[in-house]
Amino acid sequence: MPRVGVLALQGDVREHVSMLQELDVDVVRVRHPEDLDNLDGLVLPGGESTTIAYLLATSGIRTTLEEKINAGFSVMGTCAGLILLSREILGGRSDQWSYGALDISVRRNGYGRQIASFESPVEVKGVGVVPGVFIRAPKIERWSDEVEVLAMLDHGDGQHPVLVRHANVWGCAFHPELTLDSRVHQLFTDSL
Amino acid sequence: MLRGGVIMDVVNPEQAKIAEDSGAVAVMALERVPSDIRRDGGVARMSDPQMIKEIQASVTIPVMAKARIGHFAEAQILQALDVDYIDESEVLTPADEENHIDKWGFTVPFVCGATNLGEALRRIGEGACLIRSKGEAGTGNVVEAVRHLRTINAQMRRLQSADAAELFSLAKDLQAPLPLVQEVAATGKLPVPLFCAGGISTPADAALVLQLGAEAVFVGSGIFKSEDPIRMAKAIVEATTHFEDAQVVARVSTGLGEAMRGAETTSLEVRLAERGW
Numbered sequence: 025m026p027r028v029g030v031l032a033l034q035g036d037v038r039e040h041v042s043m044l045q046e047l048d049v050d051v052v053r054v055r056h057p058e059d060l061d062n063l064d065g066l067v068l069p070g071g072e073s074t075t076i077a078y079l080l081a082t083s084g085i086r087t088t089l090e091e092k093i094n095a096g097f098s099v100m101g102t103c104a105g106l107i108l109l110s111r112e113i114l115g116g117r118s119d120q121w122s123y124g125a126l127d128i129s130v131r132r133n134g135y136g137r138q139i140a141s142f143e144s145p146v147e148v149k150g151v152g153v154v155p156g157v158f159i160r161a162p163k164i165e166r167w168s169d170e171v172e173v174l175a176m177l178d179h180g181d182g183q184h185p186v187l188v189r190h191a192n193v194w195g196c197a198f199h200p201e202l203t204l205d206s207r208v209h210q211l212f213t214d215s216l
Numbered sequence: 217m218l219r220g221g222v223i224m225d226v227v228n229p230e231q232a233k234i235a236e237d238s239g240a241v242a243v244m245a246l247e248r249v250p251s252d253i254r255r256d257g258g259v260a261r262m263s264d265p266q267m268i269k270e271i272q273a274s275v276t277i278p279v280m281a282k283a284r285i286g287h288f289a290e291a292q293i294l295q296a297l298d299v300d301y302i303d304e305s306e307v308l309t310p311a312d313e314e315n316h317i318d319k320w321g322f323t324v325p326f327v328c329g330a331t332n333l334g335e336a337l338r339r340i341g342e343g344a345c346l347i348r349s350k351g352e353a354g355t356g357n358v359v360e361a362v363r364h365l366r367t368i369n370a371q372m373r374r375l376q377s378a379d380a381a382e383l384f385s386l387a388k389d390l391q392a393p394l395p396l397v398q399e400v401a402a403t404g405k406l407p408v409p410l411f412c413a414g415g416i417s418t419p420a421d422a423a424l425v426l427q428l429g430a431e432a433v434f435v436g437s438g439i440f441k442s443e444d445p446i447r448m449a450k451a452i453v454e455a456t457t458h459f460e461d462a463q464v465v466a467r468v469s470t471g472l473g474e475a476m477r478g479a480e481t482t483s484l485e486v487r488l489a490e491r492g493w
Binding site: 032033034035036037038055069070071072074075078079082083103104115116117120132133137138139159160199 | 217240277
């Protein structure tokens with residue numbers, strides 16, 4: 025049984041934990057660097073990316089996690105988590121750092137403010153249609169060839185990836201944890 | 217996704233940036249923090265749209281703003297401004313003595329205050345997406361917020377122990393919609409997130425209310441009325457994340473300087489928590 029962590033600094037931690045528990049994995053809440061020991065993978069939840077980035081730094085997790093990701097540790101980021109894994113952040117603060125593990129450029133709140141949040145079915149490669157909940161979602165505006173696009177969505181301004189993967193790093197612009205459909209999480213845990 | 221975070225009252229873009237830098241998950245844009253509203257008296261209204269726009273332009277995190285209880289025209293203006301959440305707030309002077317805003321008529325999500333479970337479920341019935349304790353805003357005294365959280369939790373436990381036939385009568389006693397009462401009886405929690413507001417002024421206050429079941433905290437006067445707002449803001453953010461870890465809360469509480477002075481709630485002339493029904 026794989027051991028999967030959920031970064032529990034801020035955001036919808038509880039929903040990720042309960043979805044992973046349904047998938048027969050050992051779930052660990054990660055609040056300190058040592059919580060990352062002996063994990064097979066980590067989920068970075070949705071929340072506020074500036075807040076999570078701040079708490080990653082103050083908790084000491086930031087550098088430990090960076091070393092692990094570079095060494096091939098599996099991570100999946102949803103919404104704010106996707107922003108934290110991206111190479112470039114557009115429309116954010118000029119000083120906002122990210123892990124740069126996915127060669128993509130994401131625009132914070134790229135689909136609009138809270139009021140523009142929406143739900144849309146998303147066709148995921150090899151899985152089928154899953155419900156997509158987009159809340160102040162980041163938009164992937166640039167992606168390199170090394171990034172595998174697992175799902176695209178056209179929300180009125182052309183096709184943009186909403187689920188991507190590069191080797192051990194997965195990024196999702198929407199919130200699969202807020203639905204009853206665990207197949208996106210299953211894709212991640214099956215890869216561990 | 218505000219869960220597990222700190223929402224900070226700010227009165228200008230500089231404070232908004234400090235809040236964002238310190239790890240706030242959202243800011244509440246208002247002209248005066250509650251302790252100043254309390255001191256100044258007079259009618260407290262929605263903030264000037266110009267000021268809300270300036271704050272929206274200065275940060276990337278969500279921006280909330282307050283409308284008076286029942287003042288749906290102020291709410292319409294705030295929605296037109298694209299604010300991320302509206303707080304229908306007892307901190308402002310109520311505009312309607314009987315009715316709250318029909319929040320189903322809006323697309324922007326609303327947060328509303330509650331002092332007990334019946335009030336919380338009435339607000340949810342009207343379309344509120346988030347419930348917060350009212351506390352006694354602007355006092356720096358957490359006692360009312362604790363009372364409200366404990367009351368809501370105790371009343372939810374009572375519903376869980378009731379049988380199906382008792383729920384009709386309990387719904388009547390709570391003056392709350394029956395379907396919501398039945399839902400709480402079945403799940404043991406509110407159908408929307410429960411946050412805490414009112415009088416939080418130290419990291420320990422935040423750790424206290426999170427352990428009492430709040431999922432996030434609003435801090436009003438407690439940050440920018442303290443001696444060192446940046447340190448206080450960061451400390452409350454860390455305490456909110458690590459609320460179960462007394463070592464961390466102890467560390468961030470050390471050498472913070474003076475918290476806001478605060479007031480004893482029994483000596484107040486105006487009790488904001490009694491506004492709304």
